[in-house]
Amino acid sequence: MAQTTVRRLSTYLRTLGLEAASGTQSISSARISAVTGFTAAQVRRDLANFGHFGRRGVGYSVDGLQKNLRAILGVDVGWRLALLGVGNLGKALLAYRGFDQMGFKIVAAFDNDHRKVGATLSGLTVEPVSEVARRVSELDIQLAILATPAEAAQEVLDNLLAAGIRAVLNFAPRRLQAPAEVEISNVDLAIEVEYLSYSLTRRRLS
Amino acid sequence: MAQTTVRRLSTYLRTLGLEAASGTQSISSARISAVTGFTAAQVRRDLANFGHFGRRGVGYSVDGLQKNLRAILGVDVGWRLALLGVGNLGKALLAYRGFDQMGFKIVAAFDNDHRKVGATLSGLTVEPVSEVARRVSELDIQLAILATPAEAAQEVLDNLLAAGIRAVLNFAPRRLQAPAEVEISNVDLAIEVEYLSYSLTRRRLS
DNA sequence: AAGAGTATGTGATAAATTTCACGTACTCAA
């Protein structure tokens, strides 16, 4: 299924969490639309891609849909993550409580800088990148967060690929080379900020 | 122009920077394609949306195209940013050197937590959010980075909108309500990680 | 000066994505 569809599912799942917390039992595509900003037809189409989760005339069971989306997204698998690069961003990601809440656990941290290796950050001891292959298999890590400087990113990624990692969240501002079967999500601040800059500029002109 | 197009322009601009640094004078859409992973036709179409920057049989002048893209994206305007929320992520963003390199300058930091107000971080004194309106106009701030917890995000955004801010980079994991003329770029780690989780799950099943 | 090679810009086409609009199915009240 298309990337954009799956990304919307995440948004729906979050909405369901909020609705469940406020005690709602049933929810309509119209309600999800109002909260998320996507059209109701879009919501229904997205969900229908994966099954018949709703009941006509009634809506979706908040609890049931939540369970289904969690299964589709695989968020209950208990994925184990490695963090590569413990600069400012890496440290912030380690301290970030959100991953645990989502069901993802950072179980190892690596850096190439020997001054950082050995330090303890948020309960993890920083290890040298050369240890990645061994530790990934030892700790059963399936997913990596790449938070190195741009220059180091490709080389570190190559280590990860050799270690068998097939999904990477990349914060390094650089397009990475990897086989098609490896999934890489890029979080690129330059792109985001430049897009905002563009839209401010357009506004100024028109 | 479409969001996706503009985002690709950022990627092209970065590529041009690397090429310029290695002394290249001229670059073809095929070369940009090879580096960025987008098709050459896509690159040409994207650029042609904004003007005739290339020369047939020759390619694009690295320097010229760089100048044009910088103008289109408005990155030379010297945008001034406010940071809202100095938790782990906010601190990391303050310490991040990348914004300066891109030509964006964080000139003020705000937080609602009185224990954080008054502290100096990366050369900035943290101010209370109640000061936003005054400081935005005083310091001529056009763009804001929202790095508050999810619960506080909408309220802080409302402050920003009242202060005249029309472009926001949002890190809070929550869909924000704002008038259509306000541009909001969302950086949502849950969505990114859950997408990776989805793709690992799919792989496992097939 | 001519021919071979290169590479843009763009109509036309194809593919992907979104929206429309309605048949179907369920609930509830009278």
Next chain:
DNA sequence: TTGAGTACGTGAAATTTATCACATACTCTT
């Protein structure tokens, strides 16, 4: 039990986005 109201699921249409393929235009060599 009937009728009014609700809301999903989904073919069909519309829209958006990406790709193809080639006319055009430039460079360089001989």
